[in-house]
Amino acid sequence: MRALIIVDMLNDFVDGLLANPRAHSIIAPLGRLLKHARANGWVVVFSNDAHQEGDPELRVWGAHAMAGSPGADVIPQLAPLDGEIVSPKRAYGAFDFTGLDEQLRERGVDEVVVAGQHTHICVRHTSYGALIRGYNITVARDAVCCFEGVNEDDALGYLKMAYAAHVTTVDELAGAPAAAPA
Template identity: 50%
Template sequence: MGKKAVILVDMLNDFVTGALTCDRAKAIVPHLEKLVRAAREKGVYVIYANDAHIKGIDRELELWGDHAIIGTEGAEVIPELTPQEGDFVVPKRRYSGFFQTDLHLLLTELGVDTVVMTGLHAHMCVRHTTADAYYWGYRIIVPTDATDSFTKEDYEYGIQYLKDIYGAQLTTVDELIETL
């Protein structure tokens, strides 16, 4: 196995405490803090794939209303997970962190062959980012305690889909840290 990268999807103010608050998101923050800290200590890349919408333009806003608008506090990573020197931030305007972004190019240049998918939402943005990771040939690991969705049902559906359709290896943050 080659290099890994931890990808945090949409751990933004608007998804945790703002316009599209996901009350369940708060439960995964301590697990993400632990994972990101361990990844940095072990030299594993940390990459943020963040919604960064253009007000009045992006199609997602038609469905979900204004959220994560570029330049607003809502579009910033939550304070507990603030990117550090050496981390990477990839803005995205659609559900997938790969669509029309440089995420694949970045991962390729870093020599990454395995992505650890985390964040929000297992049935939407994490799912679509995972789909594209699969299409690009990355191995996929999903710590089930480091992702969630608006509802338990959406979360369970999303996680099962990632496993069944993309062959994601399901684990926990504690189990994963041992193998980083």
């Protein structure tokens, strides 16, 4: 069973306090992947920063995606549906102190498809968490992004080398989009 884990596609990371201009380029492919996952019965997870005062990450990035704030909400284009897992996190990795592993195991998941932000930080830490818990890892290269100035190919190469992640595309996972009528 596959699970799609969408990491940090939040208001604060797309257009808010820590906006990443590259995030806009992955919204459409992520939307296609999400639609495919839902249509094919994958477990869908939204792993979202939801910080509280005193979280160690705030020392690095300042206040962002504070629990209960609009900045910690998933962007409207990818809004979770009832029954999907919304997993708040207080550190980089989706599996760190969140109970996500137990929720996935209950649903028979053995492979995670990781997408979202940021390839070199939260996607990386989520992939590590998946590896040490025994999940197979797939990353759709066109549904993840780094910060400006960080080499995406290097970040993806690290996931392949260190975590045996299968790096592919949304088209390969979901099938090529239908051609527009002539």
